[in-house]
Amino acid sequence: MEPANLPRHVGIIMDGNGRWAERHGKPRLEGHRAGSESVRDITRAARQLGIEALTLYAFSSQNWSRPPEEVAGLMQLLREYLIDERSEILDNQIRLEAIGDIDKLPTLVTEPLTELRAASAHNRGMTLTLALSYGGRESIARAVRAAVRDAAAGTLKESEVDVERFNRYLPTSSLPPVDLLIRTSGEQRISNFLLWELAYAELIFIDVQWPEFRRNHLYECLETYQARERRFGKTSAQLAADSDSDV
Numbered sequence: 088m089e090p091a092n093l094p095r096h097v098g099i100i101m102d103g104n105g106r107w108a109e110r111h112g113k114p115r116l117e118g119h120r121a122g123s124e125s126v127r128d129i130t131r132a133a134r135q136l137g138i139e140a141l142t143l144y145a146f147s148s149q150n151w152s153r154p155p156e157e158v159a160g161l162m163q164l165l166r167e168y169l170i171d172e173r174s175e176i177l178d179n180q181i182r183l184e185a186i187g188d189i190d191k192l193p194t195l196v197t198e199p200l201t202e203l204r205a206a207s208a209h210n211r212g213m214t215l216t217l218a219l220s221y222g223g224r225e226s227i228a229r230a231v232r233a234a235v236r237d238a239a240a241g242t243l244k245e246s247e248v249d250v251e252r253f254n255r256y257l258p259t260s261s262l263p264p265v266d267l268l269i270r271t272s273g274e275q276r277i278s279n280f281l282l283w284e285l286a287y288a289e290l291i292f293i294d295v296q297w298p299e300f301r302r303n304h305l306y307e308c309l310e311t312y313q314a315r316e317r318r319f320g321k322t323s324a325q326l327a328a329d330s331d332s333d334v
């Protein structure tokens with residue numbers, strides 16, 4: 088791996104916990120529990136590599152429609168994760184953030200979440216963002232509401248609304264754009280993750296269930312990422328000329 092060409096921001100759709108559990112003859116919740124181990128390993132590896140931002144899709148706005156026992160189990164696991172990882176996060180200078188409709192989460196999650204967000208707010212090592220009760224469309228709709236409010240209050244003019252200005256209304260505005268998106272489990276869809284933020288992300292779909300995804304898989308994805316040519320609308324020849332003029 089070339090350390091100079093690492094993605095600044097990696098997003099992961101952590102999928103396949105249920106299928107992993109089924110394959111091992113276990114209840115779905117055991118799959119989610121096993122998935123927490125992957126979160127630990129990948130967070131540690133990303134931090135060691137010096138990646139600036141890691142955003143993990145842990146619970147979607149649509150996941151509320153799952154059976155109530157599964158939702159309750161996931162909330163309990165989230166609480167355990169936040170409590171168990173607290174010292175590891177703080178010791179490693181990680182800033183913990185959360186995006187999504189946080190108000191919908193039960194107190195047993197918001198209580199350790201709010202505390203850890205505050206306690207880690209000044210850390211500069213890596214930003215770990217958990218997408219909880221998160222939907223990309225919901226996030227954009229919320230940003231539009233905030234922009235409309237500002238317009239009504241006279242602090243935002245119609246002519247000022249461009250990509251850069253709109254971006255400031257999104258909860259990810261302080262993070263670099265997503266360079267790499269990984270989805271585990273073999274499904275090839277975005278499932279309402281960071282719709283706006285993924286505009287120029289490289290997408291990698293890997294046929295490994297999340298509870299089996301470990302740092303070696305992450306390294307593999309990073310190598311694939313580094314072998315891609317990111318053109319941002321330009322031609323290959325232009326990119327070659329740009330990099331020649333850099334030296």
Ligand code: IPE
Pocket residue numbers: 101102103104105106107145146147150161272
């Ligand atoms: C991802 O695993 C975790 C969440 C969505 C909370 P799934 O629970 O979606 O696992 P599969 O897709 O059913 O295998």
Ligand code: IPE
Pocket residue numbers: 100101102103144145146147150274276278
């Ligand atoms: C996406 O996975 C959400 C998370 C990983 C948290 P889902 O399993 O909910 O997505 P679909 O339903 O297969 O599209």
Ligand code: MG
Pocket residue numbers: 102103104
């Ligand atoms: Mg799934």
